[in-house]
Amino acid sequence: MTPADEARKLLERLGVTCGGSLESRSPIDGQVIGSVAEEGDVTSACARAQEAFLSWRLVPAPRRGELVRLLGEELRAAKEPLARLVTLECGKIVQEGLGEVQEMIDICDFAVGLSRQIYGLTIASERPNHRMIEQWHPLGPVGVITAFNFPVAVWAWNAALALVCGDPVVWKPSEKVPLCAEAVMALARRAMERFGDAPDGLLQCVQGGRDVGQALVEDERIALVSATGSTAMGRKVGPKVAERFGRVLLELGGNNATIVTPSADLDLAERAILFSAAGTAGQRCTTLRRLIVHESIADAFVERLKSLFARIKVGDPRDADTLVGPLIDASAFEAMRNVIGETIEQVDAVPGGYYVRPAIVEADVQQGTMLKETFAPILYVLRYSDLDEAIALNNAVSQGLSSSIFTNDLRESERFLSASGSDCGIANVNIGPSGAEIGGAFGGEKETGGGRESGSDSWRAYMRRQTNTINYGSDLPLAQGVEFKVAP
Structure with missing residues (x-):
């Protein structure tokens, strides 16, 4: 079955009606598999989101969590067709498509629990008969800009987090994958x-190109812009x-490394490296791009990897x-070819698609191309002599x-995780850098943008903090012992 024929059947199952000027082409064969209307009226969408916020913020958080629970149920029921659509529209293998939808289900489960755990603090006051508390309130409409991968x-x-925190969402998906967005909105x-009484404008999708994203970014009614994409995009947003x-x-670029030490379990390491470097055809922000191997094991280990790849x-x-x-x-293919030249190995798979074999490139030093993120399956290999050198790389x-890092040496693992170790937002031991669980906060430092999404206390980004002081006495003592009295 052609991707276009399969897409039509999947969209029908998901309740999506196609039609419009924004076409979607499957990377499988480069052919159009559907189209959607370009809904570029961002101003109207933001106005509706602001109106929805005025009522949604007053709904008790556990009740807001009920909507997210129902969304999780819908995703469970539609997991297989939605995952297949992900495969058709962005080219992920079926297992990765299923994993992505499961990730949606998992964050819904997390957010439902969170809806009863949006905790503040009770703070000891220095003043007698005073109490200080900290509480969290809904922030406002959230603009979400997502990438194709x-x-x-x-x-x-x-x-999921925005909804339980009391915020409406306006979504601008990548114009390369508009059908997936329409299916999710359905x-x-x-x-x-x-749910029954969700306000109009609570969840919206605006399809289109950069002009749509720019309008969303500039609209003052959008209290938070969550943007995933390149560092260049983040510099503008x-x-x-x-x-x-x-x-x-901001969730921006990644240029992720794995260190393999002499004590490492090499069987474990090679399996992790395989997925981290080659998964999603190297088109993940967490893709493994630099492999740093101890010089005593490098030659034999790299040969093992080449055979495996x-x-x-x-x-x-x-x-x-x-x-x-x-x-x-084609632009992704050209980017990869521009970096590794004619050594790029194309695979004759499906006519019209750009299929390449993951490449392993030996490097003596961190050359210029290695310092930039190329969204393609290129794995650079570096050698090191001591752990400080590896961490510096x-x-x-x-x-x-x-x-x-892959190591069976406790001191090496703890050194890597210490304040003078990896400077990344995510640092793993004996697993690869790619693939994250919902429970932990996801995001990175430096040019990755500093944002955190998903688990832990990432929910705080979607709320505003308020500190309250309550005087339940009859006196009015000032903080820091300040005296401020009017003479009789």
Whole structure:
């Protein structure tokens, strides 16, 4: 079955009606698989979101969590067709598509629990008969801008938390994957219908190109802009939002490294490296791009990896034995070829698609191309002699998203996780840098943007903090013992 034929059937199952000027092309064969209307009226969407906020913020948080629970139910029921649509539209293999939808379900579960755990603090006051507390209130409408490589999960990370925190959401998806967004919105509408009294404008999607994203970023009614994409995009979004004193949550580029030490379990390491470097055809922000191997084991270990990479099945992502699907489009292919030249190895898989074999590139020093993130399956290999050198190599890039070390030496692992170790937002031991659980906060430092999404206390980004002092006495003592009295 062609991707276009399969997409039509999936969209029908998901309750999506296609039609419009924004076309979606499957990276499997480059053919159009559907189209949607470009809904570029951001001003109207933001006005509706602001109106929805005025009522949604007053709904008790556990009741808001009920809507997210219903959304999770809809996602569970539609997991298989939505995952297949992800595969068709962004080229992920079926297992990764299923994993992405499961990630949506997991964040819904997390957010439902959170709806009863939005805790403040009781703070000891220095003044007698005074009490201080800290509480959290809904922030306002949230604008979510997502990239093609995670066409549904990143919206869910933001939307599930925003909803329980009391915030409406306006979503601008990548124009490369508009069908996935329409399918998710169809499921969200079903959940809101079952919920019964969700305000109009609570969850919206505005389709289109950069002009739509720019309008969302500049609208003063959007209290928080959560944007996922390149560092170049973040350099534009951050200042624009700052100009109007809005908040940003930026998830930008990654240039992630793994250190392999002499004590490492090499069987474990090679399996992790395989997925981290080749998964999603290297098109993840957490993709492993730099492998830092101790010089005493490097030659033999790299040969093992080359043999393993040579056996990877590259092809139609719908096939069960495929591990690496296509690059998203011609521009991604050209970016990879510009970096490694004619050594790029194309695979004759499906006509019209851009299929490449993951490349392992030996490097003596961190050359210029290695310091930049190329969204393609290129793994650079570096050698080191002592751990301090390896950590310095890990940190010697402008991005700071994810990192890992393979070692059975407790001192090495603790050194890597210490304040003078990895400078990334994510630092793992004996697993790769790619693939994160919902429970932990996701995000990175430096040019990765500093944002945190998903687990832990990431919910605080979607709320405003308020400190309250209550005087239940009859005197009015001032803080710091200040005396302020009018003479009789």
